[in-house]
Each structure stands twice: as structure tokens, then as C-alpha cells.
Amino acid sequence: MKKRLLSSILFLLFPIILLAQRNDGAVINGDFADPSIIKVDDSYFAVGTSSEWAPHFPIYRSADLKNWRQVGYVFDKAPEWTSGSFWAPEYYKIKDTYYIYYTARRKVDNTSYIGVATSKYPDKGFTDHGVLIAFGKEAIDAFVFNDNGQLYITFKAYGLDKRPIELLANKLSADGLKLEGEPFTLLKDEQRVGMEGQSILKKNGYYYLFYSAGNCCGIQCSYNVRVARAKNFKGPYQVYEGNPILSENSKWKCMGHGTFVKGPDGRDFYIHHAYNKESTVFTGRQALMSELVWSKNNGWPLFKPQQIIGDTASDIHDNFNTQAIGKYWQWDFRNSSPIVKQENGVLYLSGTVKPGNQTGIALTSRPVSDSFEMGVTVLNSNAALKGLVFYGDANTALGIGTQNDQVILWQVRDNKFSVLEQTPIIGKSSVDLRLELNMDKTCKFYYKQGKEDWKSLVAADSVKAISLSQWDRSPRVGVHFKGDEDLNAQFAEFSIKNTR
Incomplete structure (x- = not known):
């Protein structure tokens, strides 16, 4: 038991592994919803939603808002008060301390509330301070604003005496760790369009309250960014008649939930998420940059649509020859406890799963x-x-692997494990496996031994991946283990090559 625990701890402490990247735009590829950004000296740090994946809240670093590298996570282990749904982390800095205000479900009642963590560094070493805001039937999407020296924390709440969704604010203590006084309303969702993911700027005597409206997630999403303004921080806020000010274009849809930062040249940018119209839920809500400008006629803000830059795919090739395991690896912490180590070109995977988990690790x-x-x-x-997996959740996944002297194509649907096809392999030599996702969302599976040609599994022609996506997160791809905890999987040469 001690050995397994040590392996898990070592896994969490390993630094980043180098990826082969092709990135010529200001975007963080893949599922990185609800991004927040902070500038530290000559660098930028962005943190995003991790939902049900551990480690929690991935952090990226950039020198130019264009080229990004993952450098860590806020939490290696879930805070004690939480059970899941790690959403909407928000950066802030007070003196020499960095703060992350974040949303998670509270373990005792499974309700989403806002917690806070601090560190002396923007990308590591965060200490959790527990729940800060437990209000109504849900309190999410924190944003901190300094109004002439008084800190306020704003958030979305609903379930307030049958009132509509509201954006609320509360005075925040000077150390950023306690609420002071009572919450008050900034803006009510009188038109019932949805309202969340707020961010505030002050310009020319006005407080501009940016917020997201519509359905955030999934194929039927309708997210967009709107704005209201007031002469006083507490309001009343006038909703802009020209809303929405940021919505879909020819390539991206359902844009929203972001924060602002000044670029290296002094221009204002808004980091936010959106779905790519071609890949939609398979790549999730990706982080984009839009430039903020101001109308000379009426003083309201605008976004330059040409500044929304498309994503560029990042390939992975990992030969496991470094001492460090890749920062890109994550797992479903609610349903499995993986034990991972890497040495001499081999990745070892084993561990335990929650009772009822039919997929494995x-x-x-x-x-x-x-x-x-x-x-x-x-x-x-x-x-x-053991082999490759395309994973939506513990109750919906598919993959190809080896077991004893068989290659097995398998699927979990509605929490039922089934073998779609199996074929014998010769001897105990290593086996190469390949999983392909095509643009029609069908999967194909292949295997070979040594210098043999690739062999296709016939049943693969009928395997569809469309059922894997979850409402708030994209499916994930990687390596897989299902077996007794005294066994393990041993892998070499993992790769993902993007074909569009």
C-alpha cells in the first residue's frame, strides 16, 4: 500500500514533458473552458475548468498571448470539502499572494459553491482555504473587482426566494479570504436568458459589466457575451441595446465566460471559450482571444471579430524516456485511483476503481x-x-487492448461492458495498437506484432464515438488498464497525430 501511495505522489510531482506543437495563434487547444488570465512581469498565466478530471484546474504560461505551454495545476489532490465539478477558476493577486477563486461541488450536499486557494506563485503551491461563498441553491463563477481600494467578489446565484438568476456582489476582506457585510444585486436575469461568467472593467466613469447569456454547453449551446454599464459599482446597470457584443462567426460558436488582460503592446484582450463548429464537443470549449475596442459614437465596447484566432492542432509523441511524466495526463478522479510511474522508456499503469466502474482506469x-x-x-x-481508450465517463467508453493471448475490441455503454470482437495473438511479444477517429465520428481499430502489417478489426466499422461526449466536457483519449491491482499495464511509444 505504501509503495502504491508513493508512486501516486511521485506522479503528481513530475514536471512537464515536451510536446511537439504547431501553434501560430492566441489559443489554448482542447477543452479549456471558463478561462481566467493574469499577467506576471513579462509572462501571462491562464487557468481553466477541469470538470471531473484530476489533477484540477490546468495552468498554462505564455510570453506573448500566442504560444502557450502547460506548466502545472492548481490542485494535485481535490480539496477535502469538494466532490467534483471543478469549474470557473479566477485569478487575482493581493500584494505578493496569488489567489484562485473557484467553483466546486460541496461533498456534504453536492451543491456548487465557491472556494479560495492561495500561493506565493501563480502556477504551483496552492493551499486551499475552503468554502468562501455558500449562497442559495448554487453560487458559481467568481470574479474579484477592486473599486477604489475596496475589494468586491461577484458571482452568479439562483434559487433565491423564487427570484430569477442574479449576478451578486459582496464586500471582500483586504486579505481576500472573508466576506464582509451582506450580498447585493448587480443585475437580475429579468428576461430569463441566462446570466453568468461575469467580468468588470471601469472606463470613462462607467462600470462595464460583461456577462455570458444562453446555454453554455453541448451541441445545442447558445452562449454569447453581453454588457451592461452603470455610473456606480452597485448600479443600477443599463443593459446595452446592441447585445450580444460577441457571438458566433463562421468558425466558432457559443463564445463566452472570460476575463481581460492587456497584451504586450497595450491592447486589451478578452480570453474566453468557444466551440469549434467542425469538431464541437469532441474538442470541447477551447480558449480564444478577442480584442476589445470602444465605440467612438456611444462609448460602448466592441470586440474585433478578426482577432478571434483559430486553433492549431498539437501532436503528441511520448517515448517515456524522461524522468517526468507529461502534464497533459489526467484521469477521472471520481471513479478511479491510478498508480502511474515512468522509467527507462516504459509507462506503468495500474490502480483501483470505484465499485461499479465497468471501464477501468x-x-x-x-x-x-x-x-x-x-x-x-x-x-x-x-x-x-490494457491498451487504448476513448473515454467519455466510467459508464461510456470504448477501446482496444490486449488480454492474455487476445486482442480485444471493447465498449462500455449504459454502464455495461461488452466485447465487440476479439482475435488471437501469437506468443507474448509486444503488440502495437492504433485507434483512429474519422471526421464522421466513427472509430477504427488496428493491431500488429513486430514488422507485420497492420490488421483491422472488422467490428470497428460499426463503432460510433458520438455517445461519448458529456454535457460540460469533451471525451478524452489515452491509455487504459482494467484488472486486478496486483497486475499492471506496461506501455511504450504513445502518440497522437492529428489528421486535420
Whole structure:
């Protein structure tokens, strides 16, 4: 037990592994919803939603708002008060301390509330301070604003005496860790269009309250960005007649939930998320940059649509020859406890799962394309199922793996595990596996041994991936283990090549 625990701790402490990236735009690829950004000296740090994946709240760093590299996570382990749904982290800095105000579900009642964590660094070492805001039937999407030296924390709440959704504010203590006084309303959702993901700027005597309206997530999303303004921070706020000020274009849809930062040249940018219209839920809500400008006629803000830059796919090739395991790896912490180590070109995967988990352990990465080829070499032969996985949740997944002397194509649907096809392999030599996702959202599966040609599994022609997506997050891809905890999977040469 101590050995397994040590392996888990070592996994969490490993630094980043280098990815082969092609990125010529100001965007963080893959599922990175509700982004927040902060400038530290000559660098920018962005943090985003991780939903049900651990480690929690990925952090990226950039020098120019164009080229980004993942450098860490806010939490390696879920805070004690939480049960899941790690959403909408928000950066702030007070003196020499960095703050993350974040949303998570409270373990005792499964209700989403706002917590706070602090660190002396923007990308590591965060200490959790527990729940800060527990209000109504839900309190989410924190944003902190300094009004002439008085800190306020704003948030979305509903379930308030049958009132509509509201954006509320509360005085915040000087140390950023306590509420002072009572909350008050900034803006009510009188038109019932939805209202969340707020961010505030002050310009020319006005407070501008930017917020997202509509349905945030999934194929039927309708998110867009709107604005209201007031002469006083507490309001009353006038809603802009020209709303929405940021909505879909030819490539992106359902834009929203972001924060502002000044670029290296002094221009104002808004980092926010959106779905790519081609890949939609398979790449999730990706982070984009839009430039903010101001109308000379009426003083209201505008976004330059040409500043929304498309995503560029990032390939992965990991030969496991470094001491560090890739920062891109995540897992479903609610349903599994993986044990991972890496040495001498081999990734070892084992661990335990929650009772009722029919899929097993999935160690995964965020897809950045809806068309890719993923491969790995399985080195060992035992009674565990081990190979590649396309993972939506513990009750919906599919993959290809080896088990004893068989190659197995498998699927979990409605929490039922089934073998779609199996074929014998010769001896105990290593087996190369390949999983392809095509643009029609069908998957194909291949295997080979040594210098043989690739062999296709016939049943793969009928495997559809469309059912894998979850309402608030994209499916993930990676390596898989299902078996007794005294067994393991041994992998070499993992790769993802994006084909569009």
C-alpha cells in the first residue's frame, strides 16, 4: 500500500514533458473552458475548468498571448470539502499572494459553491482555504473587482426566494479570504436568458459589466457575451441595446465566460471559450482571444471579430524516456485511483476503481482535433485488459487492448461492458495498437506484432464515438488498464497525430 501511495505522489510531482506543437495563434487547444488570465512581469498565466478530471484546474504560461505551454495545476489532490465539478477558476493577486477563486461541488450536499486557494506563485503551491461563498441553491463563477481600494467578489446565484438568476456582489476582506457585510444585486436575469461568467472593467466613469447569456454547453449551446454599464459599482446597470457584443462567426460558436488582460503592446484582450463548429464537443470549449475596442459614437465596447484566432492542432509523441511524466495526463478522479510511474522508456499503469466502474482506469489527454490517429505499444502480457481508450465517463467508453493471448475490441455503454470482437495473438511479444477517429465520428481499430502489417478489426466499422461526449466536457483519449491491482499495464511509444 505504501509503495502504491508513493508512486501516486511521485506522479503528481513530475514536471512537464515536451510536446511537439504547431501553434501560430492566441489559443489554448482542447477543452479549456471558463478561462481566467493574469499577467506576471513579462509572462501571462491562464487557468481553466477541469470538470471531473484530476489533477484540477490546468495552468498554462505564455510570453506573448500566442504560444502557450502547460506548466502545472492548481490542485494535485481535490480539496477535502469538494466532490467534483471543478469549474470557473479566477485569478487575482493581493500584494505578493496569488489567489484562485473557484467553483466546486460541496461533498456534504453536492451543491456548487465557491472556494479560495492561495500561493506565493501563480502556477504551483496552492493551499486551499475552503468554502468562501455558500449562497442559495448554487453560487458559481467568481470574479474579484477592486473599486477604489475596496475589494468586491461577484458571482452568479439562483434559487433565491423564487427570484430569477442574479449576478451578486459582496464586500471582500483586504486579505481576500472573508466576506464582509451582506450580498447585493448587480443585475437580475429579468428576461430569463441566462446570466453568468461575469467580468468588470471601469472606463470613462462607467462600470462595464460583461456577462455570458444562453446555454453554455453541448451541441445545442447558445452562449454569447453581453454588457451592461452603470455610473456606480452597485448600479443600477443599463443593459446595452446592441447585445450580444460577441457571438458566433463562421468558425466558432457559443463564445463566452472570460476575463481581460492587456497584451504586450497595450491592447486589451478578452480570453474566453468557444466551440469549434467542425469538431464541437469532441474538442470541447477551447480558449480564444478577442480584442476589445470602444465605440467612438456611444462609448460602448466592441470586440474585433478578426482577432478571434483559430486553433492549431498539437501532436503528441511520448517515448517515456524522461524522468517526468507529461502534464497533459489526467484521469477521472471520481471513479478511479491510478498508480502511474515512468522509467527507462516504459509507462506503468495500474490502480483501483470505484465499485461499479465497468471501464477501468483511463489515463487520458484532452483531444485537440476530431480527426486523429492514436497509437501505443503494449509490452507485457497478463490477465489485465490494457491498451487504448476513448473515454467519455466510467459508464461510456470504448477501446482496444490486449488480454492474455487476445486482442480485444471493447465498449462500455449504459454502464455495461461488452466485447465487440476479439482475435488471437501469437506468443507474448509486444503488440502495437492504433485507434483512429474519422471526421464522421466513427472509430477504427488496428493491431500488429513486430514488422507485420497492420490488421483491422472488422467490428470497428460499426463503432460510433458520438455517445461519448458529456454535457460540460469533451471525451478524452489515452491509455487504459482494467484488472486486478496486483497486475499492471506496461506501455511504450504513445502518440497522437492529428489528421486535420
